[in-house]
Amino acid sequence: MANAFAVELRNVVKRFGDVTAVNNVSLQIRQGEFFSLLGPSGCGKTTTLRMIAGFEMPTSGEIYIDGEPLGYMPPNKRPVNTVFQHYALFPHMTVEQNVGFGLEMQGVDKAEIRRRVGEALEMVKLSGMEKRRPKQLSGGQQQRVALARALVNRPKVLLLDEPLGALDLKLRKAMQMELKALQEEVGITFIYVTHDQEEALTMSDRIAVMDEGVVHQVDEPENIYERPADRFVADFIGETNFIPARVVQLGPPVVVEIAGRVRVPAAWAEQGLSEGDQALLSIRPEKINLYEERELGEAGPTTARVEGRIQQMVYVGTDTRHTVRLADGSVLVARLQNIHTEEEPWTVGERTIVEWDAAHARVLRV
Amino acid sequence: MNDANRSHDRLARWRASLGGWILSGYGVLAYLFLYLPIVILVVFSFNDSRSTSQWQGFTVDWYYAMFDDRQIILSLWNSFFLAVVSTIIATVLGTLIALGLERYSFRGKTAVDSMLYLPVIIPDIAMAIMLLIFFNLSGIGFQPWKVQFFGVKLAVPYSVIIAHVAFNISFVAIVVRARLAQMDRTLEEAAQDLYANSWRTFRRITLPMLMPGIIGGALLAFTLSLDDFVITFFTSGAGFNTLPVRVFGMIKKGVTPKINAVSTLMLVVSLSLVFLSIIMRRRGGDDEPIQFGF
Ligand SMILES: Nc1ncnc2c1ncn2[C@@H]1O[C@H](COP(=O)(O)OP(=O)(O)OP(=O)(O)O)[C@@H](O)[C@H]1O
Ligand SMILES: [Mg+2]
Numbered sequence: 001m002a003n004a005f006a007v008e009l010r011n012v013v014k015r016f017g018d019v020t021a022v023n024n025v026s027l028q029i030r031q032g033e034f035f036s037l038l039g040p041s042g043c044g045k046t047t048t049l050r051m052i053a054g055f056e057m058p059t060s061g062e063i064y065i066d067g068e069p070l071g072y073m074p075p076n077k078r079p080v081n082t083v084f085q086h087y088a089l090f091p092h093m094t095v096e097q098n099v100g101f102g103l104e105m106q107g108v109d110k111a112e113i114r115r116r117v118g119e120a121l122e123m124v125k126l127s128g129m130e131k132r133r134p135k136q137l138s139g140g141q142q143q144r145v146a147l148a149r150a151l152v153n154r155p156k157v158l159l160l161d162e163p164l165g166a167l168d169l170k171l172r173k174a175m176q177m178e179l180k181a182l183q184e185e186v187g188i189t190f191i192y193v194t195h196d197q198e199e200a201l202t203m204s205d206r207i208a209v210m211d212e213g214v215v216h217q218v219d220e221p222e223n224i225y226e227r228p229a230d231r232f233v234a235d236f237i238g239e240t241n242f243i244p245a246r247v248v249q250l251g252p253p254v255v256v257e258i259a260g261r262v263r264v265p266a267a268w269a270e271q272g273l274s275e276g277d278q279a280l281l282s283i284r285p286e287k288i289n290l291y292e293e294r295e296l297g298e299a300g301p302t303t304a305r306v307e308g309r310i311q312q313m314v315y316v317g318t319d320t321r322h323t324v325r326l327a328d329g330s331v332l333v334a335r336l337q338n339i340h341t342e343e344e345p346w347t348v349g350e351r352t353i354v355e356w357d358a359a360h361a362r363v364l365r366v
Numbered sequence: 367m368n369d370a371n372r373s374h375d376r377l378a379r380w381r382a383s384l385g386g387w388i389l390s391g392y393g394v395l396a397y398l399f400l401y402l403p404i405v406i407l408v409v410f411s412f413n414d415s416r417s418t419s420q421w422q423g424f425t426v427d428w429y430y431a432m433f434d435d436r437q438i439i440l441s442l443w444n445s446f447f448l449a450v451v452s453t454i455i456a457t458v459l460g461t462l463i464a465l466g467l468e469r470y471s472f473r474g475k476t477a478v479d480s481m482l483y484l485p486v487i488i489p490d491i492a493m494a495i496m497l498l499i500f501f502n503l504s505g506i507g508f509q510p511w512k513v514q515f516f517g518v519k520l521a522v523p524y525s526v527i528i529a530h531v532a533f534n535i536s537f538v539a540i541v542v543r544a545r546l547a548q549m550d551r552t553l554e555e556a557a558q559d560l561y562a563n564s565w566r567t568f569r570r571i572t573l574p575m576l577m578p579g580i581i582g583g584a585l586l587a588f589t590l591s592l593d594d595f596v597i598t599f600f601t602s603g604a605g606f607n608t609l610p611v612r613v614f615g616m617i618k619k620g621v622t623p624k625i626n627a628v629s630t631l632m633l634v635v636s637l638s639l640v641f642l643s644i645i646m647r648r649r650g651g652d653d654e655p656i657q658f659g660f
Contacts, residue, residue, distance in 0.1 A: 105561040
């Protein structure tokens with residue numbers, strides 16, 4: 001089936017005794033996609049991956065590869081390969097033997113193995129290291145061997161469990177770029193587990209954000225950041241302001257009341273809210289501007305404005321974090337870029353008008 | 367720093383060095399206590415006299431005498447054969463038990479688990495009597511296994527072989543299990559992920575990784591079998607001697623430097639095996655498995 005999903009999970013549940021590690025997860029991963037599973041520690045990312053690989057069986061639900069249900073198929077029969085978090089290279093074999101292991105097990109003949117191992121090592125820039133043992137390699141090199149060992153089999157799907165987790169920051173950044181380029185080159189579907197949001201945002205075509213075994217949102221990186229589906233996603237990805245709000249009108253346009261009696265428009269309200277409910281207005285700090293009364297321009301239909309006082313300012317290099325206190329005591333943070341202008345800086349205690357565009361504001365359930 | 371302080375300092379240093387001296391003195395005494403008998407044993411095996419208390423001069427005659435004694439040589443072969451056979455059987459069975467206990471859960475696992483330590487804990491004499499009763503009641507008796515071993519005709523009772531296997535299994539299983547417990551299981555998962563079935567995963571990954579433990583366990587079993595006296599003595603019936611049993615028989619007629627020579631030989635072999643076993647296990651210590659030619 002050419003147009004089937006590369007991998008599909010339907011209502012997959014995994015329980016370990018009392019613990020529900022994966023709770024009714026459904027995912028549809030497209031052919032050739034770089035798909036990330038992102039979430040905090042213990043949210044069930046590894047368990048999900050292990051079920052696809054066949055190391056764990058779902059308690060209920062079904063997993064499909066290319067439209068075929070996997071059932072109880074053992075790991076050695078599945079057309080997927082894994083790059084393990086700590087690489088799991090065989091210490092008693094050379095680099096060459098490690099990379100060739102999968103082909104050998106599939107009964108590929110010796111000459112062909114040599115050729116393909118050579119190609120794979122060239123692809124990960126490890127030519128000349130064939131005879132070394134894993135111990136004689138640096139962390140980054142071991143990582144490449146693990147990658148070559150999996151890719152040499154040309155799997156339909158490559159599973160990667162925090163493959164860069166053990167590398168230092170600089171190498172990590174470099175490997176992120178390389179991995180992404182490699183994925184585009186080989187065109188294999190990657191399912192990539194990470195708890196590093198920056199990594200997920202920069203590398204992925206799409207991301208599934210998980211928490212406590214539940215998938216909260218599946219979307220492209222930009223949507224995950226700009227249009228979080230709920231409070232968990234908004235909070236987990238980047239930094240955001242949650243301003244206590246009351247729903248006035250579900251619209252369109254959506255209107256909420258904040259800081260006592262101030263009505264502001266918003267772009268979107270989460271499912272399940274009704275008028276009069278308590279909610280949270282979510283707005284990213286970099287989307288907010290601060291003005292003095294006399295500087296204010298014309299307010300459009302999507303302009304939101306509320307009055308406050310500067311409570312604190314913290315310089316963080318590219319920008320300065322301004323904490324503003326609203327009339328009802330709630331606070332919000334605005335990150336203003338440090339562009340050099342004639343403008344006078346704000347002073348603590350000064351009165352200010354906080355302004356943003358409704359397009360960036362989302363009303364979420366508490 | 368003032369004077370009082372300085373003299374206080376000197377006192378403290380003096381005290382510390384006195385403490386050091388006492389401690390080293392104590393250490394030396396403890397080692398003397400442990401090793402002096404061994405040194406005496408070895409020294410007097412080279413004594414040019416029947417006396418084992420008065421030094422008369424150096425000779426290796428006692429070693430010649432030992433090798434001329436057909437009884438001793440026969441018992442040496444018996445010991446060696448027994449150790450080889452019981453080690454092979456115990457190593458295979460012990461490794462399987464270790465794998466079973468570490469990798470599978472089954473009913474009665476806790477019971478098997480605790481019983482595994484029994485032969486290690488209970489006194490040899492209790493084990494010996496248990497086995498003796500078992501051989502008498504079961505009718506296995508003391509029939510000998512007649513074999514040619516490196517051209518030497520031997521008659522080794524099955525009961526002794528079974529007895530040696532019985533106590534060796536535990537030691538092998540415990541050593542192998544320790545190794546298995548610290549083995550990284552993701553290695554086996556990685557092999558399965560790379561299309562290896564269970565058997566090939568075992569042969570190509572698990573077994574080579576376990577090899578240091580298996581060899582260590584086997585060497586331990588071999589040493590224990592060579593050194594055993596009590597269990598062999600009780601389970602062999604009449605007329606069968608291993609080297610320790612033979613030595614015991616000789617001592618009844620008085621200690622001669624020949625016995626010292628035999629003991630020295632046993633000491634050297636045992637020590638070499640123990641060192642070898644330690645080296646094997648250390649080599650395996652940091653996850654370095656032993657290459658295994660399959
Ligand atoms: N074999 C197991 N037996 C019992 N509980 C398990 C087992 N494997 C995982 N769990 C539990 O399932 C939950 C999810 O674990 P999982 O390893 O999938 O998390 P994760 O998202 O990969 O976390 P991390 O980022 O820390 O690796 C955790 O609460 C964990 O304790
Ligand atoms: Mg994990």
